[in-house]
Amino acid sequence: MEWREDRLFLLDQTLLPRKVKMAACSSVEDVTDAIRTMVVRGAPAIGIAAAFGIVLGAKASTARNRNELLKDVLDASERIGSARPTAVNLFWALERMKNVLLQNETDNVSLLKDLLLKEAHTILSEDRETCRRIGLHGSALIKEGDGILTHCNAGGLATSGYGTALAAIFAAGEQGKNIKVYVDETRPLLQGSRLTAWELKAAGIDTTIICDNMAGLVLKEGKVNLVITGADRIAGNGDAANKIGTYSLALLAEAHEVPFYVAAPRSTFDMKLQCGDQIPIEQRDPDEVAVFQGKRIVPEGVDVYNPAFDVTPHRLIRGIITEKGVVTPPYEANLAKLFD
């Protein structure tokens, strides 16, 4: 992700791994569409894109004072916020951008626009640092010879560039640990096989793709001794929403006594929510399931259910790897400390 010539450039994730192409966003609509259609995806990445979307909205504004600019920014914020409901990083970033205007009383609109751009860059650079720290804390859980299973893509593509779950794996690799990573392909949009495998291969990590329904066997065969995934929103009790299929994986890990960890920055926590039942789950177009590579694979007239996320209850999570360290149960008390 890159801000240049007053535009936001995104690596188009819908085209990977076949094509490496940047998509340029010049307006609030462009950014909203890019998030909705998953040109950019992954919780921290959509938060960062949203922040630059606000910059583009402010740039187009003809406001003459702070209040008028605030009105335009709130309008842009509502449009961008409607793109996807589950990952809280999106709303967290929009809130930070709004606060720039609330905290600066000047009516110098040009200065306010500069401050908005500065805040978007700060969100981007803070995420870089945060991911490095998650990588450091997460890699301490990984030993030489480990078999690790991950789901969806919680890598550089889903963040500012280093990832959360994959940050732990990248850092372990950089430390010279020999590890083997199994990646669920992640139906229906294949973030695992298209994106995670692409990133891990580029980092020189031993990577094997499995279909989502092979995870049970791989765990039973003892090929995996650690599961790490990312998260899109974590409630105050530690319940964690992540890509659909994560919950099944956590149950399988429990059944095979393999520790299941979630890696996420503090911007992914929604401490206003007491439990995971309160997390809104995005429902996506049934054709994402019913149509594969342009061909319909489900008989016409058959219903398709396509929730994009599920919630893993905290009792299945051994620890949550954050930039401040690994939080372990009891989550309510320990997460409250994390945000103190």
Ligand code: MRU
């Ligand atoms: O629908 P997606 O591809 O945006 O879902 C992404 C995930 O579920 C990731 O695991 C999550 O956002 C963590 S990204 C560091």
